[in-house]
Amino acid sequence: MKINFYSRPNCLLCEEGLLTLKLVQEDMDFDIEVINIEENEQLHEKYMLMIPVVEKDDQIIQYGNLDYVTLYEALHR
Template structure:
């Protein structure tokens, strides 16, 4: 089963939209999702602060900022 890391932070409209997109994809393709609040880690804030939301699948960044359904679904379906 694929693992998806979803880097986010509170009060982030793009993050909320990305989460809804991930949930839609999850209705069709099973995957393990780990939601990471970057505000809880200086390292994550430094790494992803200007990029969030960030979607990482099996260690590879698939999308950040604007997240779309077709790209995420295609990556999880391979």
């Protein structure tokens, strides 16, 4: 399973969100692809007010303040 994690540099909420996602990763097997929205104008426009954004199979799982329980339950399905 591959999870997209949309973020940008120097974003404290993104750093915290990635740590939360990595905690979930310790309990289940998936790969994380970190995507810098500043490298793609369309992604920047789409996600700039939402980051960090966790996406699985083109579906947003959670964005903004990420929490372990929500991520785990959504990814465990």
